[in-house]
Amino acid sequence: MLPLYVVNNHGQFNHLILRTLRDMDIEAVMISNETPPAEVARGCRGIILGGGPTLDRAGFAPLYLDLGLPVLGICLGLHIMATARGGAVRRGASGGFGAVEVDVLKQNSLLQGYPDRIHVWASHADEVSTVPEGFVRLAESAICSVEAMASPDERLYGVQWHPEVSHTVNGRLLFENFDRLCSE
Template identity: 90%
Template sequence: MLPLYVVNNHGQFNHLILRALRDMDVEATMISNETPPAEVARGCRGIILGGGPTLDRIGAAPAYLDLGLPVLGICLGLHIMATARGGAVRRGASGGFGAVEVDVLDRDGILQGYPERMQVWASHADEVSVVPEGFVRLAESAICGVESMASPDERLYGVQWHPEVSHTVNGRLLLENFNRICSE
């Protein structure tokens, strides 16, 4: 079975995504966001766009959305997805990194098995302000209207929070759901 690729967008937690997958016995490899899309398409069964500091250093990552593979965007990965598909990102009203209570609007797909409300660990320095056409909001919070979104038909999923950090309650479940989607 082909591995999942974790795209390094220069974020401080990308190695934790890789570690979480390996702890789940999921074969995974970290790749540079400069890896040519054709090489990515041949080498994996799903892509996780990791976090990072800015949309200015995302390399070829937007092109990975067009490969027909499932994609999970985490934090900056969500922003890449939103902007590449015609949405918008703005400076968050509530910056910083910390605990956020998230209300789950749709518990199918990537958020299957989660309760209606959960605590996550997120950065809201930037956040999605306009959901792209064809996407649905999956979760929101009191400080952010788009904590998660998806285009189920394209198998594109994004979350503002970091499931890979221990402070997110049951973050592993999100990664398990994505691995299942990649195996279908």
């Protein structure tokens, strides 16, 4: 079975995403966001766009959305997804650094098994301000109106929080759900 690719967008938690997957016995490989899209398409069964400092350092990551593979965007990965599909990102009014309570608005395959309110860890200054056409807003918080979104038809999913951080309650469930989506 092909691995999941974790795209390093120069964020502080990208190696933790990889370690979490490996600890869960999910085969995963970290790649640079400068890896050519054709090489990515041949080598994996799903993509996780990790976090990072700014959209201008996203490299080829926006092009990975067009490969027909399932994609999970985390933090900056969510922003890459939103802007690449016609949405918008802005500076958050308060940012999100620390514990956040997220309200699940709509259950789907990515959030399957989570209760209506989840406790997560956030580390971001920017947020999605306009959800792209064809996407559904899945979760919100008091500080961020788009905590999660998805385009199930394209198999594109994104979360603002960091499921790989131990402070996120049951963050591994998100990775289990995404792994299952990549195997369907």
